[in-house]
Amino acid sequence: MFDLNKLLRNNIKQLVPYSSARDEFKGEARIFLDANENSFGSPLPTDYNRYPDPMQWKLKYKLADIKGVPPQHIFIGNGSDEVIDVLYRALCNPGVDNVILCPPTYGMYEVSAHINDVVIRQVSLTEDFQLDMPALQQAIDENTKLIFVCSPNNPTANSINREDIELLLNNFEGILVVDEAYINFARQKTFIQELTEYPNLVVMQTLSKAWGLAALRVGMAFASEDIIQVMNKIKPPYNISQAAQELALQALENIAQVNEWIRETVIERDKLATSLEKLPLVVKVYPSDANFILAKTIDAKAIYQYLVTLGIVVRDRSRVELCAGCLRITVGTPEENEKLIAALADYKIEVGSIK
Numbered sequence: 381m382f383d384l385n386k387l388l389r390n391n392i393k394q395l396v397p398y399s400s401a402r403d404e405f406k407g408e409a410r411i412f413l414d415a416n417e418n419s420f421g422s423p424l425p426t427d428y429n430r431y432p433d434p435m436q437w438k439l440k441y442k443l444a445d446i447k448g449v450p451p452q453h454i455f456i457g458n459g460s461d462e463v464i465d466v467l468y469r470a471l472c473n474p475g476v477d478n479v480i481l482c483p484p485t486y487g488m489y490e491v492s493a494h495i496n497d498v499v500i501r502q503v504s505l506t507e508d509f510q511l512d513m514p515a516l517q518q519a520i521d522e523n524t525k526l527i528f529v530c531s532p533n534n535p536t537a538n539s540i541n542r543e544d545i546e547l548l549l550n551n552f553e554g555i556l557v558v559d560e561a562y563i564n565f566a567r568q569k570t571f572i573q574e575l576t577e578y579p580n581l582v583v584m585q586t587l588s589k590a591w592g593l594a595a596l597r598v599g600m601a602f603a604s605e606d607i608i609q610v611m612n613k614i615k616p617p618y619n620i621s622q623a624a625q626e627l628a629l630q631a632l633e634n635i636a637q638v639n640e641w642i643r644e645t646v647i648e649r650d651k652l653a654t655s656l657e658k659l660p661l662v663v664k665v666y667p668s669d670a671n672f673i674l675a676k677t678i679d680a681k682a683i684y685q686y687l688v689t690l691g692i693v694v695r696d697r698s699r700v701e702l703c704a705g706c707l708r709i710t711v712g713t714p715e716e717n718e719k720l721i722a723a724l725a726d727y728k729i730e731v732g733s734i735k
């Protein structure tokens with residue numbers, strides 16, 4: 381049986397959270413002399429002299445509307461990085477508890493685990509980039525607090541089989557995090573609607589990718605109210621700036637524009653995949669459910685360097701497990717994609733290299 385209290389670290393269970401001026405007075409007033417702010421204003425066209433809403437309610441209500449989940453089930457982090465960090469700090473006793481990661485996957489799960497001194501158990505994906513279910517079952521023990529599953533997965537671009545994720549949710553007594561940073565580009569549907577079904581589910585999303593707001597640093601977690609309450613207790617009180625809250629709220633009004641870009645990105649992705657497949661230097665193009673493509677090439681390092689000399693930067697993932705020879709290519713605008721393909725078509729393959 382899933383029991384959040386049994387999973388939490390003792391220091392977190394006992395934690396008395398910081399109580400801010402904004403927490404202690406919530407009514408209407410004309411004169412605020414409670415937070416040591418600059419009462420005159422800000423040296424800017426817009427005033428930012430007041431501390432922002434620590435709970436970001438306006439933003440959460442708007443997100444609730446869009447995502448179809450009550451605002452009490454939403455946590456907002458300073459990027460997904462903060463969501464990952466807060467989960468480790470809530471659950472994992474340093475040097476004792478472990479997390480299961482499924483490489484090749486997003487690097488921050490590992491870095492953040494190291495920062496928090498969380499034991500890492502690696503259970504590699506299978507050759508076709510799916511969860512190795514028997515190996516996962518073997519790896520789980522009584523100190524396993526978290527499993528991160530990235531779907532669509534970065535850098536492999538595929539979605540993880542839904543039935544496997546559901547099987548884990550039904551059998552794992554720790555918390556399963558499904559990172560849906562690229563869900564807007566996927567054929568697969570979100571797990572947010574399954575939250576009522578699974579008390580051990582945390583769904584992560586972000587405004588950094590499809591929403592085009594990477595510089596604002598807005599990451600989200602969707603989970604049970606109990607889990608969200610614990611996360612709120614741990615986060616820095618004012619983790620999302622007033623500017624970020626206001627701009628994110630404004631951006632969320634432009635959903636039609638974002639949906640148009642998603643449609644275009646998916647069309648461009650499929651065109652790009654077709655063009656890449658025809659190039660002699662490309663060995664294999666992996667299927668993508670994201671806004672990037674993983675392509676196996678004859679020589680990732682040399683091709684990467686060649687592109688850099690032309691002012692085009694892709695990501696060399698060739699040293700990553702199961703990704704020998706692979707470049708990760710973000711889908712660009714139609715013009716950018718054409719330039720990339722033209723550059724790759726001009727690449728001179730050295731005599732002796734094999735396709």
Ligand SMILES: *Cc1c(COP(=O)(O)O)cnc(C)c1O
Binds near residue numbers: 458460462561594599
């Ligand atoms: C880009 C990305 C994120 C987003 O991180 P932010 O900190 O919200 O910008 C999260 N997860 C994965 C797998 C990503 O690739």
